[in-house]
Amino acid sequence: MGDPGGLGVSAESADSAGLAIETHGLTKRFRSQLAVDGLDLAVPHGAVFGFLGPNGSGKTTTIRMLLGLVAATAGEARVLGAGMPRHVDSVLPRVGALVEGPAFSPYLSGAANLARFDAADRWAPSRTRAARVADALEQVGLAHVAQKKVHAYSLGMKQRLGLANALLMPRELLVLDEPTNGLDPQGTREVRSLIRSLARDGTTVFVSSHLLAEVEQVCSHVGVMSAGRLVAQGTLDEFRDAGEARALVRTPDADAARRVLQGLGMHVDGSISAGRVADDGGVSRPADASADVVVTATLETTPPEAVVAALVADGVRVRGFEVERASLEQRFVELTGEGFDVVQ
Numbered sequence: 156m157g158d159p160g161g162l163g164v165s166a167e168s169a170d171s172a173g174l175a176i177e178t179h180g181l182t183k184r185f186r187s188q189l190a191v192d193g194l195d196l197a198v199p200h201g202a203v204f205g206f207l208g209p210n211g212s213g214k215t216t217t218i219r220m221l222l223g224l225v226a227a228t229a230g231e232a233r234v235l236g237a238g239m240p241r242h243v244d245s246v247l248p249r250v251g252a253l254v255e256g257p258a259f260s261p262y263l264s265g266a267a268n269l270a271r272f273d274a275a276d277r278w279a280p281s282r283t284r285a286a287r288v289a290d291a292l293e294q295v296g297l298a299h300v301a302q303k304k305v306h307a308y309s310l311g312m313k314q315r316l317g318l319a320n321a322l323l324m325p326r327e328l329l330v331l332d333e334p335t336n337g338l339d340p341q342g343t344r345e346v347r348s349l350i351r352s353l354a355r356d357g358t359t360v361f362v363s364s365h366l367l368a369e370v371e372q373v374c375s376h377v378g379v380m381s382a383g384r385l386v387a388q389g390t391l392d393e394f395r396d397a398g399e400a401r402a403l404v405r406t407p408d409a410d411a412a413r414r415v416l417q418g419l420g421m422h423v424d425g426s427i428s429a430g431r432v433a434d435d436g437g438v439s440r441p442a443d444a445s446a447d448v449v450v451t452a453t454l455e456t457t458p459p460e461a462v463v464a465a466l467v468a469d470g471v472r473v474r475g476f477e478v479e480r481a482s483l484e485q486r487f488v489e490l491t492g493e494g495f496d497v498v499q
């Protein structure tokens with residue numbers, strides 16, 4: 156894999172009408188630093204798109220270009236069908252964004268801060284303001300501190316307030332840059348469930364994260380950034396399936412099994428005595444020659460059923476067969492060459 160267009164929706168082939176965000180060759184250079192390098196993003200309408208990557212890989216810069224907050228050096232971006240930043244005035248009212256917590260006034264309450272931001276939005280009706288502010292605070296779990304001054308808010312509470320700000324008006328697209336920054340595990344779970352419920356209502360959500368578990372649990376699609384480049388994008392299922400698969404064959408006939416697997420062009424990478432792992436990944440033969448051994452081999456393109464059929468045809472007593480896929484975390488490490496923080 157590794158070809159960003161090779162998984163799922165490719166920026167070239169997808170029907171533009173079906174894309175909430177679409178970029179072609181989007182690039183940002185800060186002096187000598189190429190922060191974003193030729194991005195072809197394709198975010199379908201209705202997706203929860205996890206924009207993943209280690210710190211410094213270019214996620215925030217991409218988001219800032221999508222929202223017209225910074226000019227691209229090259230390439231183009233379309234958000235909700237319109238070119239950015241040219242159509243920023245007509246696009247932004249349809250987009251809720253959380254990018255670097257907004258500058259809240261510390262001596263106003265959470266509710267007063269939101270009312271102030273809302274008043275600055277010329278599309279937001281003042282008649283419904285109080286109700287919408289209360290609703291947004293409720294959605295992010297801040298209703299009980301609505302009247303408390305923001306200087307008394309914790310970092311996590313300020314982060315929630317930023318999220319509430321993005322939810323003041325119904326939006327077609329939400330762009331959230333690391334929305335769980337500063338949140339405790341309970342807060343993180345709440346944001347995940349909020350994202351799920353927004354997505355159920357049809358909102359497209361583009362959420363950046365360096366936390367794999369967030370992506371795995373809420374996203375329908377992922378894009379992976381590494382050093383300014385989009386190294387893969389597609390549905391979460393496609394990601395899982397693209398990982399290296401291994402066959403685990405449990406049999407008392409380990410030597411014969413190994414021969415059959417090698418005959419199929421598979422790479423046999425270990426044998427484990429059932430219930431006991433060999434120290435060196437090699438053969439760990441139990442004292443009882445008829446006891447089971449688990450032989451492991453990379454599956455590559457051979458269908459699992461063909462492997463089982465070949466083993467059985469050769470008289471190998473197959474007592475167990477399993478296909479094991481690389482975890483998402485292993486996939487991301489493969490793609491980015493870096494580890495990610497993993498939420499436990």
Ligand SMILES: Nc1ncnc2c1ncn2[C@@H]1O[C@H](COP(=O)(O)OP(=O)(O)OP(=O)(O)O)[C@@H](O)[C@H]1O
Nearest residue numbers: 185188190208209210211212213214215216217365
């Ligand atoms: N205004 C700027 N001037 C110069 N370099 C910048 C600027 N903004 C970002 N960069 C650089 O561009 C690269 C990408 O940064 P960016 O913030 O987009 O990454 P990120 O993936 O969002 O990381 P993080 O999760 O740490 O915010 C980094 O090397 C960063 O130092």
